Amino acid sequence: MLQRSYDAVVTDSPPSWTVRVAAEGTSLPALVKHLDGLTADEVVELNLPTGEPLVYELSNDLRPLPRKGPGGVKGRFLDPKRALAAAAAVAKQAG
Secondary structure, three states: OHHHHHHHHHOOOOOOOOOOOOOOOOHHHHHHHHHHOOOHHHHHOOOOOOOOOEEOOEOOOOOEOOOOOOOOOOOEEOOHHHHHHHHHHHHHHHO
């Protein structure tokens, strides 16, 4: 999946473009794991909410900028309060 994402997004996108990638199910945690350099155990603990846009700003070498936003990832949610509430609901469902 990662090679396909790289080929589809990086090789076809000039540096000045804004690229939107939609992911769901297991592909979203896999992308976050890759971008943030997380272990499998760390990504499971994130309780990523569905339907909440997560924005990553990348450096020129296509690595996420080092800051961490609400939710413990290097990306930032467009609506942090709503995303954190949704993540808490996910955590509650998981028990």
